[in-house]
């Protein structure tokens with residue numbers, strides 16, 4: 221376990237360029253669950269499934285999709301199911317999966333891939349009407365042997381107008397939830413709880429016009445992370461409850477990211493509160509707004525880092541090698557129009573902290589203001605007292621010790637609060 225800079229960031233406003241990123245249109249499925257049920261319901265128990273936690277539910281879900289995948293609801297009633305055949309559903313339209321049961325990974329399936337993959341098509345919803353549906357990946361069966369190249373849990377790829385909500389994803393053998401090239405999507409009211417290790421990402425997302433809100437992630441890698449090829453995202457009320465933290469990474473060749481808002485992000489005991497990672501590559505990232513971040517016990521706070529891999533060898537353990545504000549841009553391509561405003565950071569265990577800026581222009585922290593200049597520079601500022609107005613609340617139930625990697629991880633209930641003082645946008649489906 222690395223030691224940390226215990227720093228706090230409250231109310232961070234970072235604006236690159238002048239226009240605020242936001243959603244570009246409506247998100248979520250185009251037709252309601254009741255409309256889909258009016259067309260057809262395909263109960264997996266009628267397609268060969270049994271809720272005995274012994275019979276494979278994978279093939280029955282795919283059989284139900286044959287009948288309900290172009291209009292209807294695939295219904296997985298309450299109960300325990302074993303998944304042995306990974307589910308791949310392609311080009312569905314106007315359909316939903318109502319997962320009220322719990323799906324357990326059969327420890328003997330060896331194929332990697334995704335346990336649950338939805339690709340192509342449009343108008344899709346995956347949800348639990350009781351907010352108790354879950355996919356349990358039992359990743360510890362791999363991790364206890366030091367294996368981390370393993371099945372991932374959930375994949376939404378190239379789907380438009382969709383939502384995933386009110387389910388828990390638990391102990392993925394590898395990543396929990398990958399969203400690729402998807403559009404007009406909504407993700408909310410979710411708990412993701414994985415092992416305490418790198419490589420067990422929470423949500424990795426790319427695509428266009430996606431709203432992710434009211435999500436808790438526990439793991440030791442990506443919390444909610446934007447990948448290249450991302451435009452018009454709103455990411456709000458995110459609780460990184462002992463995680464790696466949120467990021468934008470790893471930006472390489474052909475990077476193209478724009479109009480991204482992160483708002484109300486609470487980060488507890490993570491690697492970072494926000495990090496943009498690159499090293500070489502090309503392309504552009506523009507129009508980002510990071511607003512209202514609160515964090516405690518994180519190694520990095522705000523880190524825009526174009527020399528990311530160079531950090532691999534740094535054995536950081538104080539505010540100097542892991543500065544709470546770090547904006548490092550390439551000499552050849554300086555960053556411009558950055559605003560760092562109302563950012564109060566202080567160490568929870570030391571008596572000073574350091575800000576580092578390099579080839580970055582704008583206002584606030586150690587940034588140089590002359591954006592017409594492309595002169596290279598590097599500067600370090602040491603801060604020896606808490607900023608005035610510094611304060612940061614904690615959440616009532618921060619995780620006090622990590623889930624390990626060698627024992628089964630219990631399925632969580634979905635929280636009803638994800639950021640101090642913020643009310644989730646939608647009530648839990650199971651609360652009505």
Ligand SMILES: *[C@@H]1O[C@H](CO)[C@@H](O)[C@H](O)[C@H]1NC(C)=O
Nearest residue numbers: 273300302324325326327358
């Ligand atoms: C279901 O089966 C899996 C795999 O054998 C097991 O890990 C899990 O504990 C079982 N679930 C219940 C509720 O018994």
Ligand SMILES: *[C@@H]1O[C@H](CO)[C@@H](O)[C@H](O)[C@H]1NC(C)=O
Nearest residue numbers: 309310311312339340341378
């Ligand atoms: C799904 O749709 C895409 C694009 O229309 C098509 O290329 C692909 O063959 C389809 N796949 C299946 C399995 O139908």
Ligand SMILES: *[C@@H]1O[C@H](CO)[C@@H](O)[C@H](O)[C@H]1NC(C)=O
Nearest residue numbers: 274302304325326327328329
């Ligand atoms: C997985 O499936 C195989 C084949 O049906 C079965 O023998 C085995 O018991 C299952 N594993 C678990 C953990 O249930």
Ligand SMILES: *[C@@H]1O[C@H](CO)[C@@H](O)[C@H](O)[C@H]1NC(C)=O
Nearest residue numbers: 428449451474476477503504
């Ligand atoms: C970046 O993505 C946007 C939106 O998809 C697109 O319009 C633009 O052409 C892309 N830029 C490059 C350089 O690929």
Ligand SMILES: *[C@@H]1O[C@H](CO)[C@@H](O)[C@H](O)[C@H]1NC(C)=O
Nearest residue numbers: 438461615617618619632635
């Ligand atoms: C944070 O995570 C722990 C473990 O999953 C859980 O007990 C706690 O309730 C979570 N906090 C909240 C506010 O849900």
